[in-house]
Every structure is written in structure tokens, then in C-alpha cells.
Amino acid sequence: MPLAKKKRRRLLKVHAVPIASSGKKERKTVLFLSNGYAEDLIAASIIQKLANEVPEIKIKALPLVGEGKAYEPLRILILGPRKITPSAGFVGVNPFYLARDITSGWLGWFKDEMDVLRAERSLVDTVVCVGDVFLILLSSLFVKKPIVFLPTAKSDHAKGLKEHYRIEKWLIKRTCRLVLPRDELTAHSLQNFGVRAMFVGNVMMDCLKITGEDFGIEKNGYVVGILPGSKSDAYDNFPIILDAVVSIEKRASFSGRVHFLLALPASLSLEKLGGVASRNGEWKITETIPPRQESGLIAHLVSPQGPIIKIVGGKFGDLLNRSQVIVGLSGMGNEQAVGMGRPVVSFSGRGPQISWHFLQAQRELLAGAISIVKPEGEAVAEEVCSLLDDPKRRERLARMGKERMGGPGAAGRIAHLIKKEIEELINSLV
Incomplete structure (x- = not known):
């Protein structure tokens, strides 16, 4: 047998992770690994529930992609270099994005993250991986502790586009004690492969908080929500959204009757977004006075042609709740909108995230509740107005969408299952 094959076989053997048996500790430690902004939010929702259910547990988090800001409100230790790469984690979309990451220093950051994982091997008892199989591979190689896996990136609903490959199922089966997929169909598929998998709900819907804020809009008014995305390519795609808003306003049946709410992620700059708007149609940005900021309204974008876009910071659940239709260039945000019963109009944009392939997979994933149109303002406006005009279709x-995404409550159920895994670990060491 060639030497390379022998080395590969020895490397794969570390994937079979037994229950730790190094001695009982008074306080168990759980490490959460995540690789994306949406995954950070999902992990943070579970951590909140887990900390309430098992207050004596010690929780750490290592965000492998981005700064992990979703973890900051939690009273936990956040590990790693916490850097933002040019690809924002979408290196699989195009080799060029991987090359940009490497030239920006990603290899050094990745080495730092692996050093963190090695250092945590003797300090943690269980690892919860939220994202894709790359996380469980790293965990089994460097941490070598029992794994609970939430595969957020893949689903059997997106046949041929986002379902797990056979080798991924094999790796999941070899490494994970418990797998909690995003839908029942995927859970059944993994179970048929011999994976200990179960479906208890989609945590994305637990990440939404609705307070009843109406943003000063009358009850019966038309509202279009805008999700520009949370990555840097949002600035490049924003002019198409602005053109769509103007086009909607010009239509006689909707002129002066449609309100626009834009969700501003913490990762985007209001000043930079305003600069893009001013160069595309002479939009002007005006910041709101502090009392209105309590409602989430932080600024207005005003066009000389009439329309006004209210910019909202936070209050994301309220924005979705108040809208009838969403113009969405988001990943998790689009899915949450559909889960709340709001149809989404989208288009393939510049940059790594909102590609044509991504949107095709997302449409399959969400039972067709996303309309994909040409990346032109007029095309976006036409589909938005068609949906506003057709309440039965909406x-x-x-x-x-609601049937595919399910309701809230999964975070608490998953936290309870993690607690049970920890209890089994403790019992095995007695």
C-alpha cells in the first residue's frame, strides 16, 4: 500500500470520537463552533436557552468566520482571532474568493483558530457544531470530544443543489453523537444512512423577536421590507434596489401608497450606504432624532423623485412582521421572512453570497416562496407590485413558507437535548 494511502487511513481513524473518560469534572464545558453570521445567531439562541436550563455549565464559542458579534451580548468566553475575510466564508463559490482570502492573511488566522482548538482539547467536554461538515472535521481532528451537529447549510428539500453528499453522511455518522437537521426530510435521510438524527424544529425562527413596533405606519398601508444583505457586496447591489423603489413609486396604482423599511445589519455602514444612494439618483440621508431610535428607526433615505426609505437598526422581527413583501438579498433573513409568511423577491447580485446557484437552492429549500427575477430595478418592481396586488397568491x-420553516421553539428543545448529552457523559464517568 502506498505511504500516502496509509497516512490517509490513519488520519481518518481519529474521526471516531469516543466518550471522554479522563475523569469527572465538577463543571462541564461546552464549546460552540460556528462558521457564518447566521450560524452565530443560531448558536447564540441555543446558548441562551442552555445557560438558563443548566446555569452551572461553562460555555465557550469559537466563530470561525467573521467577528462573532452575535455572541457578544452573552456572558460567555469568545475565542479566536475573530477576523472578517473578503469572501465572508463563501470560498466554495469561486476559487478567486479563496485566493483573495489567502492574500489577505486567512492562512495565518486559520492557523490561530486551529491552535485554539488544540488548546481546548483538554478543557472542553462536548462540542456543538453549527454550520457545515467542515466544522465536525476540524473538531474530530483537533478537539476529539463528543459532537452535537446542527447542519444548517444543507437540506434534502434542495435535491441536487444542497443535499448532503454520501461522503458527508459517512463523516457525520463516524463523528457525531447527535445530529439535529433543519427539517424532517433531511433527518429521515440521515437516519436511513445510520446517523443518530432527529428533527425538533428550525432555530432560525427562534432568532426573531417581535415587539409590535409599527414604525409609524398606518395599519392598512402597503409595506415592502428590504434586506440588502450583511456582506460587503450589499453596497454593490443596493443601486438595483433603489431603482426598484423608484419604479414602484412611479406606478399609478401604488404612488404614495407604499412604505419601505430597510433592515440595516450591524456589519454595514449607514454612511457608506448613504454614499451609494447619493451617487445613484441623488438620494439624501437624514438621521432621526434619538426618541425615534427607540422604535428602531435610525435614518431616512429620501429621493427627489418622492419615495422615502425608513432605515431600521435592530427590530428585525418587527420589520418582517410589518411587511407584506420582502426584497431580499439575504441568506438567513430570506428564510426567516418566508417562515413568517412573507414572500421574497430576489435577484442574483455581485459578490459571493447571492449567486444564481444560491438562489436556485434557496427557492427549492423554501418550497418556491422566493421569486427570482432579473437583476434590474424594473423587474424587481414588477414582481413586488404583482404580489402586492394579489393577496390570494401571498x-x-x-x-x-410557514410549513417548510416551522415555528419557534427549537432552540429550547435543542438546549434540552444537549443537556441530556452532558448528563449521559457525566454518568459514563461515574
Whole structure:
């Protein structure tokens, strides 16, 4: 047998992770690994529930992609260099993005993250991986502790586009004690492969908080929500959204009757977004006075042609709740909108995230509740107005989306299952 094959076989053997048996500790430690902004939010929701259910547990988090800001409100230790790469984690979309990451110093950051994982091997008892199989591979190689896996990136609903490959299922089966997929169909598929998998809900819907804020809009007014995305390519795609807003305003049946709410992620700059707007149609940005900021309204974008876009910071659940239709260039945000019964209009944009392939997979994933149109303002406006004009179609899409995404409550159920895994670990060491 060639030497390279022998080395590969020895490397794969570390994937079979036994229950730790190094001695009982008074306080168990759980490490959460995540590789994306959405994954950070999902992990943070579970951590909140887990900390309430098992207050004596020690929790750490290592965000492998980005700064991990979703973890900051939690009283936990956040590990790692916490750097933002040019690809924002979408290196699989195009080799060029990987090359940009490498030239920006990603290899050094990645080495630092692996050093953190090695150092945590003797300090943690269980690892919760939220994201894709790359996380469980790293965990089994460097941490070598029992793994609970939430595969957020893949689903059997997106046949041929986002379902798990056979080798991924094999790796999951070899490494994970418990797998909690995002839907029942994927759970059944993994179970048929011999994986200990179960579906208890989609945590994305637990990440939404609704307070009843109406943003000063009358009850019966048309509202279009805008999700520009949270990555840097949002600035490049924003002019198309602005053109769509102007086009909607010009239509006689909707002129002066549609309100626009834009969700501003913490990762985007209000000043830079305003600069893009001013160069595309002479939009002007005006910041709101502090009392209005309590409602989430932080600024207005005003066009000389009439329309006004209210910019909202936080209050994301309220924004979705108040909208009838969403113009979405988001990953998790689009899915949450559909889960709340709001149809989404999207288009393939510049940059690594909102590609044509990504949107095709997302449409399959969400039972067709996303409309994909040409990346032109007029095309976006036409589909938005068509949906606003057709409440029966909106209701049909809402039913489909809610059925596919499910309701809230999964974070608490998953926290309880993690607690049970920890209890089994403790019992095995007695």
C-alpha cells in the first residue's frame, strides 16, 4: 500500500470520537463552533436557552468566520482571532474568493483558530457544531470530544443543489453523537444512512423577536421590507434596489401608497450606504432624532423623485412582521421572512453570497416562496407590485413558507437535548 494511502487511513481513524473518560469534572464545558453570521445567531439562541436550563455549565464559542458579534451580548468566553475575510466564508463559490482570502492573511488566522482548538482539547467536554461538515472535521481532528451537529447549510428539500453528499453522511455518522437537521426530510435521510438524527424544529425562527413596533405606519398601508444583505457586496447591489423603489413609486396604482423599511445589519455602514444612494439618483440621508431610535428607526433615505426609505437598526422581527413583501438579498433573513409568511423577491447580485446557484437552492429549500427575477430595478418592481396586488397568491406562498420553516421553539428543545448529552457523559464517568 502506498505511504500516502496509509497516512490517509490513519488520519481518518481519529474521526471516531469516543466518550471522554479522563475523569469527572465538577463543571462541564461546552464549546460552540460556528462558521457564518447566521450560524452565530443560531448558536447564540441555543446558548441562551442552555445557560438558563443548566446555569452551572461553562460555555465557550469559537466563530470561525467573521467577528462573532452575535455572541457578544452573552456572558460567555469568545475565542479566536475573530477576523472578517473578503469572501465572508463563501470560498466554495469561486476559487478567486479563496485566493483573495489567502492574500489577505486567512492562512495565518486559520492557523490561530486551529491552535485554539488544540488548546481546548483538554478543557472542553462536548462540542456543538453549527454550520457545515467542515466544522465536525476540524473538531474530530483537533478537539476529539463528543459532537452535537446542527447542519444548517444543507437540506434534502434542495435535491441536487444542497443535499448532503454520501461522503458527508459517512463523516457525520463516524463523528457525531447527535445530529439535529433543519427539517424532517433531511433527518429521515440521515437516519436511513445510520446517523443518530432527529428533527425538533428550525432555530432560525427562534432568532426573531417581535415587539409590535409599527414604525409609524398606518395599519392598512402597503409595506415592502428590504434586506440588502450583511456582506460587503450589499453596497454593490443596493443601486438595483433603489431603482426598484423608484419604479414602484412611479406606478399609478401604488404612488404614495407604499412604505419601505430597510433592515440595516450591524456589519454595514449607514454612511457608506448613504454614499451609494447619493451617487445613484441623488438620494439624501437624514438621521432621526434619538426618541425615534427607540422604535428602531435610525435614518431616512429620501429621493427627489418622492419615495422615502425608513432605515431600521435592530427590530428585525418587527420589520418582517410589518411587511407584506420582502426584497431580499439575504441568506438567513430570506428564510426567516418566508417562515413568517412573507414572500421574497430576489435577484442574483455581485459578490459571493447571492449567486444564481444560491438562489436556485434557496427557492427549492423554501418550497418556491422566493421569486427570482432579473437583476434590474424594473423587474424587481414588477414582481413586488404583482404580489402586492394579489393577496390570494401571498396567502398561498405564506402557507407554503410557514410549513417548510416551522415555528419557534427549537432552540429550547435543542438546549434540552444537549443537556441530556452532558448528563449521559457525566454518568459514563461515574
